[in-house]
Amino acid sequence: MAMRVAKYRIGQVVRHRVYPFRGVIFDVDPVFNNTEEWYDAIPEDIRPARDQPFYHLLAENGESTYTAYVSEQNLLAEDNPRPVQHPELAEMFDARKDGVYISRTLRPH
Template structure:
């Protein structure tokens, strides 16, 4: 469920603001300028079906080496 600040939520334009009653996730993301961690609602997730490794500097903090198309968790987060 949603667990960010009300200010963060209010900053999303109302016409694109996702409902709070769905899962939200922290994702390793990138754009043309930088890498970052994004907070995304489940309705906005899109599966990466390429099977290719991910390039993000924080990846090794959370996951082991890419193996058989996936990354094993280094440790349980919650």
């Protein structure tokens, strides 16, 4: 099985294709790497393929903030320039540059 290159990058703001939430990517798995219980809890008719990148997000919706795990097929690049309001954001990222959050640990040299 050929490994796909991730479409989105760490620090990028994305939104879910179906559900009303957005977030900042803080980690990427090249293929599904969560529990079977998590995967099986997704209704079969909308369950994503395992052989694609999955993204860890510091997510927000209109009511709360949380961590989300989302397949690439269910994400879209966010075109809203509004900053994400997640309490853990400052622990992982510095200020934004051109709409992308700069990782504290993955700084370019």
